[in-house]
Amino acid sequence: xRLLPPSDPSxxxxxxxxxxxxxxxxxxxxxxPFPASTADVRALLDVMPGAxxxxxxxxxxxxxxxDFLVEAASAGAVDVHGLRGxxxxxxxxxxxxxxxxxxxxxxxxxRVMETGEPEQIDRYEHVEAAGDVPYRSTFTVRVARVAGxxxxxxxxxxxxxxxxxxxxxxxxxxxxxxxxWNLLTGEITWSPRLYTIxxxxxxxxxxxxxxxxxxxxxxxxxxxERAMAALAGGDETQEFEVRVRVGAGVRNIRIFAEPVxxxxxxxxxxxxxxxxxxxxxxxxxxxxxxxxxxxxxxxLSMRLxxxxxxxxxxxxxxxxxxxxxRYAPAERxxxxxxxxxxxxxxxxxxxxxxxxxxxGHGLAAASAMAKLRHAITGLAFARHDPAxxxxxxxxxxxxxxxxxxxxxLVARYSPADRTLRWTHAGHPPMLLARGAHVERLxxxxxxxGVFPDAAYTCAAVRLRPDDVLVMFTxxxxxxxxxxxxxxxxxxxxxLARVLRAAAPEDRLRTVMDAMVPGSATDxxxxxxxxxxxxxxxxxxxxxxx
Numbered sequence: 001x002r003l004l005p006p007s008d009p010s011x012x013x014x015x016x017x018x019x020x021x022x023x024x025x026x027x028x029x030x031x032x033p034f035p036a037s038t039a040d041v042r043a044l045l046d047v048m049p050g051a052x053x054x055x056x057x058x059x060x061x062x063x064x065x066x067d068f069l070v071e072a073a074s075a076g077a078v079d080v081h082g083l084r085g086x087x088x089x090x091x092x093x094x095x096x097x098x099x100x101x102x103x104x105x106x107x108x109x110x111r112v113m114e115t116g117e118p119e120q121i122d123r124y125e126h127v128e129a130a131g132d133v134p135y136r137s138t139f140t141v142r143v144a145r146v147a148g149x150x151x152x153x154x155x156x157x158x159x160x161x162x163x164x165x166x167x168x169x170x171x172x173x174x175x176x177x178x179x180x181w182n183l184l185t186g187e188i189t190w191s192p193r194l195y196t197i198x199x200x201x202x203x204x205x206x207x208x209x210x211x212x213x214x215x216x217x218x219x220x221x222x223x224x225e226r227a228m229a230a231l232a233g234g235d236e237t238q239e240f241e242v243r244v245r246v247g248a249g250v251r252n253i254r255i256f257a258e259p260v261x262x263x264x265x266x267x268x269x270x271x272x273x274x275x276x277x278x279x280x281x282x283x284x285x286x287x288x289x290x291x292x293x294x295x296x297x298x299x300l301s302m303r304l305x306x307x308x309x310x311x312x313x314x315x316x317x318x319x320x321x322x323x324x325x326r327y328a329p330a331e332r333x334x335x336x337x338x339x340x341x342x343x344x345x346x347x348x349x350x351x352x353x354x355x356x357x358x359x360g361h362g363l364a365a366a367s368a369m370a371k372l373r374h375a376i377t378g379l380a381f382a383r384h385d386p387a388x389x390x391x392x393x394x395x396x397x398x399x400x401x402x403x404x405x406x407x408x409l410v411a412r413y414s415p416a417d418r419t420l421r422w423t424h425a426g427h428p429p430m431l432l433a434r435g436a437h438v439e440r441l442x443x444x445x446x447x448x449g450v451f452p453d454a455a456y457t458c459a460a461v462r463l464r465p466d467d468v469l470v471m472f473t474x475x476x477x478x479x480x481x482x483x484x485x486x487x488x489x490x491x492x493x494x495l496a497r498v499l500r501a502a503a504p505e506d507r508l509r510t511v512m513d514a515m516v517p518g519s520a521t522d523x524x525x526x527x528x529x530x531x532x533x534x535x536x537x538x539x540x541x542x543x544x545x
Contacts (some may be wrong), residue, residue, distance in 0.1 A: 037147035042072040051077040051156075053088055056149040057113055065113055068093045068150060078156075080126060080137050099128055108143055109150060118144040123157070176275035181209055184268055197253070197276045199246040209270070217243040217250065231259045232267055241277070252281040315508055316343065318351050320415030322532050324512055328475075328524045338365030338406075339473040339523035340373045344380070349415065352380040355525050356408035357427070357473040368404045372397070372448075376410060386410040386423040390445065390456040394425065398452040406448040409471055418463045418531060423456045428477065428484065431492060432461070433468040433511070436500040438492040441469075466504050467531045468511055470495065475517050475524035491515075 041054045055068035073088040100106050108119045120142045127136050138157045143150055171177055177194030190206040216224050220242040227238040237258045243250050254277045260269040315324040323343045338358030345351055354376055358369045379389040389410050411422035426447035429440040443459035477487030494514050502510040508530045517524040
């Protein structure tokens with residue numbers, strides 16, 4: 001195949017090889033028109049409205065037309081694939097649209113190219129398959145031979161239907177419709193969806209503005225009247241919502257109304273979009289009701305939590321100690337959890353220090369937590385030591401709440417000789433910070449609520465002034481994918497680091513500030529205690545332990 005201009009200047013005639021051909025003819029190349037003709041056609045299409053293209057024939061080595069190559073296209077030209085204007089230049093017809101071969105359109109192309117007589121194909125149906133799904137498009141096509149090529153114009157007939165289908169689908173999805181009210185002629189147009197929204201038979205015709213007022217709920221009539229007055233006196237679109245009676249029910253209709261005026265400023269038409277927001281409004285009202293109820297429950301939970309375990313904003317001073325505590329529930333909205341702490345001065349001058357953790361979150365865990373906390377306090381006032389407290393508490397739990405498991409760390413501090421006696425029930429050890437040295441105080445004991453006959457024993461340590469004790473629940477050191485002992489090591493390192501530079505009066509605050517929970521999904525209690533006073537009348541040396 002080779003390039004063949006309309007008038008071949010070759011002395012050997014049309015069948016001779018062109019000077020630029022390699023080894024003979026150039027197969028698959030388009031017929032080359034005169035440059036002047038190409039420029040003229042392109043200039044013409046640049047200003048032509050609608051969809052039009054100009055293609056030159058591609059011939060094989062026998063001279064037969066095997067394809068057409070687009071050399072120019074109007075700005076309004078759009079093909080079935082969405083290519084527009086200049087994007088079509090360079091497209092070869094059968095390569096881009098193979099299903100055209102053998103159709104009436106292709107036969108018309110060949111005839112027009114041969115005879116020069118224009119042809120028109122009415123209702124040409126173009127079919128292309130995407131996967132196994134055929135897509136059909138309908139056109140009216142007119143073809144004429146111009147400057148050695150084909151000038152093709154076309155009108156697509158299914159575009160309006162597709163647009164209408166998309167609009168209808170949009171109206172369905174948005175549950176909205178549109179309407180026009182011509183105030184001069186009285187002509188009113190409603191989209192089909194507007195009839196559906198208002199439960200009205202299209203055979204009855206649309207509602208006039210006066211008739212629309214009659215279906216608006218009386219309480220909402222002032223809203224409608226203000227909107228109509230604003231449309232009559234201004235150019236701004238009005239957005240408002242009214243309730244209208246539809247059948248035996250009431251629907252919430254959001255309306256966007258726009259005025260249309262003539263050059264003299266007279267109001268000619270009102271264009272409106274109406275959306276049925278009944279379901280949305282109902283859902284919004286229900287959500288608001290739920291939000292209010294949750295807010296009320298949250299306030300109630302906060303008050304209940306504060307009753308069970310009052311918040312402490314400032315450190316407390318007790319005999320020989322300064323103590324501060326913090327509670328952080330996992331359920332931020334409910335403010336209820338199973339972790340707890342207790343600090344209280346007993347009748348004999350000793351101080352009870354305890355932390356515990358009831359499995360679970362929410363109201364059930366908080367209820368069990370409150371019972372354990374108050375039981376421990378009552379047993380401490382009965383002069384039970386920590387081991388006796390946990391032994392009795394375990395029996396009570398196994399008998400009265402066999403569904404509850406809990407851990408606890410209970411300590412009793414005697415300021416007279418600075419002795420701390422403590423025991424554990426499946427709880428993480430407390431940490432003792434002396435200077436910048438941190439060690440674990442661990443005395444093993446089984447989980448509460450497992451074995452009814454479990455017995456607990458106490459351990460003891462003598463403290464020094466400025467010693468710091470840290471008692472906590474496992475939410476402080478627990479982190480997914482990390483061992484609890486690794487969490488203990490990291491917290492011990494943190495304590496040692498922050499205490500190196502802390503003055504004695506700042507040790508309590510410094511330690512509490514460093515206690516950052518490792519998990520946001522678990523309750524956390526932290527109790528930090530600092531020894532502040534020397535022994536009273538005991539003569540014990542500060543270094544004794």
